[in-house]
Amino acid sequence: MIEAVGPIKRKFAPWDDPTLKPFIRFENVTKRFGDFTAVDNLTLDIYEREFFALLGPSGCGKTTLMRMLAGFEQPTEGRILLDGKDLSGIPPYKRPVNMMFQSYALFPHMTVEGNIAFGLKQEGMDTSNINTRVAEMLELVKLEKFAKRKPHQLSGGQRQRVALARSLAKRPKVLLLDEPLGALDRKLREETQFELMDIQMELGMTFLIVTHDQEEAMTVSDRIAVMNHGIIAQIGTASEIYEQPASRYVADFVGDINLIDGTVTAVDDDNVTLHCAGVDATIVAEAGAGEVAVGAEAGFAIRPEKVQISLEAPPAGTPNVLSGEVWDIGYLGDISVYRVRLAGGSIVKATVANLTRIVERPITWEDKVYLTWPADAGVILLK
Amino acid sequence: MNKSTSWFNITSLVFGFAFLYVPILILVVYSFNASKLVTVWGGFSTQWYVELVHDQAIIDAAWVTIRVGIISASFATVLGTMAALVLDRYRKFHGRALFSGMVYAPLVMPEVITGLSLLLLFVAIGFDRGFWAVVIAHTTLTMCFVAVVVQSRLVTLDRSLEEAALDLGCPPVKTFFLITLPLILPGVVAGWMLAFTLSLDDLVIASFNTGPGATTLPIKIYSMVRLGVTPEINAISTILISVIAVGVIAASVLSHRSQVEKEKAERAVFLAG
Numbered sequence: 001m002i003e004a005v006g007p008i009k010r011k012f013a014p015w016d017d018p019t020l021k022p023f024i025r026f027e028n029v030t031k032r033f034g035d036f037t038a039v040d041n042l043t044l045d046i047y048e049r050e051f052f053a054l055l056g057p058s059g060c061g062k063t064t065l066m067r068m069l070a071g072f073e074q075p076t077e078g079r080i081l082l083d084g085k086d087l088s089g090i091p092p093y094k095r096p097v098n099m100m101f102q103s104y105a106l107f108p109h110m111t112v113e114g115n116i117a118f119g120l121k122q123e124g125m126d127t128s129n130i131n132t133r134v135a136e137m138l139e140l141v142k143l144e145k146f147a148k149r150k151p152h153q154l155s156g157g158q159r160q161r162v163a164l165a166r167s168l169a170k171r172p173k174v175l176l177l178d179e180p181l182g183a184l185d186r187k188l189r190e191e192t193q194f195e196l197m198d199i200q201m202e203l204g205m206t207f208l209i210v211t212h213d214q215e216e217a218m219t220v221s222d223r224i225a226v227m228n229h230g231i232i233a234q235i236g237t238a239s240e241i242y243e244q245p246a247s248r249y250v251a252d253f254v255g256d257i258n259l260i261d262g263t264v265t266a267v268d269d270d271n272v273t274l275h276c277a278g279v280d281a282t283i284v285a286e287a288g289a290g291e292v293a294v295g296a297e298a299g300f301a302i303r304p305e306k307v308q309i310s311l312e313a314p315p316a317g318t319p320n321v322l323s324g325e326v327w328d329i330g331y332l333g334d335i336s337v338y339r340v341r342l343a344g345g346s347i348v349k350a351t352v353a354n355l356t357r358i359v360e361r362p363i364t365w366e367d368k369v370y371l372t373w374p375a376d377a378g379v380i381l382l383k
Numbered sequence: 384m385n386k387s388t389s390w391f392n393i394t395s396l397v398f399g400f401a402f403l404y405v406p407i408l409i410l411v412v413y414s415f416n417a418s419k420l421v422t423v424w425g426g427f428s429t430q431w432y433v434e435l436v437h438d439q440a441i442i443d444a445a446w447v448t449i450r451v452g453i454i455s456a457s458f459a460t461v462l463g464t465m466a467a468l469v470l471d472r473y474r475k476f477h478g479r480a481l482f483s484g485m486v487y488a489p490l491v492m493p494e495v496i497t498g499l500s501l502l503l504l505f506v507a508i509g510f511d512r513g514f515w516a517v518v519i520a521h522t523t524l525t526m527c528f529v530a531v532v533v534q535s536r537l538v539t540l541d542r543s544l545e546e547a548a549l550d551l552g553c554p555p556v557k558t559f560f561l562i563t564l565p566l567i568l569p570g571v572v573a574g575w576m577l578a579f580t581l582s583l584d585d586l587v588i589a590s591f592n593t594g595p596g597a598t599t600l601p602i603k604i605y606s607m608v609r610l611g612v613t614p615e616i617n618a619i620s621t622i623l624i625s626v627i628a629v630g631v632i633a634a635s636v637l638s639h640r641s642q643v644e645k646e647k648a649e650r651a652v653f654l655a656g
Contacts, residue, residue, distance in 0.1 A: 070546075070550060071549075071550075072546055072549075091549070091554075092546070092549040092550050093549045093550070093551075093552045093553055093554050093555075094552075097550075098550055098551065099546075099547070099550045101543045101546070101547055102543075103541060103543050105541065105543040105544050105546065105547035106547075107544060107547075107548075107562060108544075108566065109565045109566060118548070118551050118553070119551030119552055119553075122551055122552035122553045122557075123552060166547075166551070167550075167551075170551065170552070
């Protein structure tokens, strides 16, 4: 059953428009806890109506960054601007920002209605308007029947919706989501991701999500900032980050990657030739970010799904060929993963979509196979 | 653990409980004695309870005790809750270790010393000994017990609940009354009951600080006993024991039940998926 959803997502790229002012701006923000630097001289612009994700492993500073925007932490250095206004010194209860907490933080002594109405009451809104807004919010998250329940009488998924409704009720300029779907199981998480996107488009708000789940970040957000040790490793759309990772860290953190080390032997216009002594091969690929010089140590990065696996040797003179034997096969239903052991002993992964229902696959364990890929399928990454 | 009952275990149990409760049991039984002689059983009677009601001095002392208990327990609850909040919330301030040690010191301080030092203080500042001196002394004695009970409740409170309230536009003081206080209320009430009970049965500190017209029940009983134990004293002691038992049991049930309810709710949701 597929319901028709709101407006179709058009091309949305305010970050490419130099005339637009950013809506949220972190300006040289540093946050230290004692000796530990959680956020290190970080500058970041987020635009109005954007769905922005902060992605990174735990301890990378993403949650601290969000808590500084909410007002629970003060930057040690630098400042945060919202709609051109400096937020420093403004306490959390006066910021036009609401947050959905990882633990949901629902008030256990209030009903679902009471929880959603809480923020509106603080605003001094009159009762009839509060009731209308609460009803709207309950409808938005499809919890009309549960208005009178207490949080402990709800399932995890329902609690998550109440938390979302509560944080949206005040129509904040920015909604902050701290690992919002972390506690949900996989199926529910996927559904909720799409619902979040619909809600964001319907309400036209700016959403900032913190997550360590790369699939979640890639599904919901317009742009992603990959963070590591308090700095931003790369900012870009999901496809930019996946297809053109700026560093080994990003390539490795987002998705699955094969990395082959080598030495640069030639550089022309757009292509770099890499001699990989470890696997005894020469690879020609597009240069990634950064200047590449002859003689430099570099790595060739390619996603497993872009590697083609074949039993037949390609015609002589074909560039970018690796050969090895099938070491392991993982059958995942929709795809199969082949782990191929190269001459030097290193392993390269190749995934193949299972387009037919034939159970017997032509390639099996210990077969000698050839791995090839188009010239633009991978990128060169410096150390 | 050895599950079968051995003679040793049964003996330990019997002796242990005998030591604890035989004296109290005898007192309760003899309060219903018809005979005027305390050690001779003369049949069942409730006459001493009736007599008690007509003894104006005892009624007055009981009334003073209850007023001291309610007022000092209320002061102690406010102060103890505040101390618990500070100890739980401000993890890093200068002298925190000293402060937390000092809040709990009266727990183990000999009552004679607490009583004596308060007496010296009241004399030094020229504060009249009497009703309010006893109230202040009992507040000092009991607030640390409240702090312990409330703090154990605060430890289990999710800090993000308060952050969520702030985030939704609720200023800090209002957040305390709308979110924090309702959630720690079982601890606060249990602390109050404990403080009230402690105030009710205190003799030492009260006798140091009491004055004319502020005779509490324990002081009254003590002075009556010096003239010989009468069945009337057994009766009044029985009433005191009942009140204190009810208070202590209610306090522990209250804090236990909220814990059980929380676990039950969590289990129910877990099963519901």
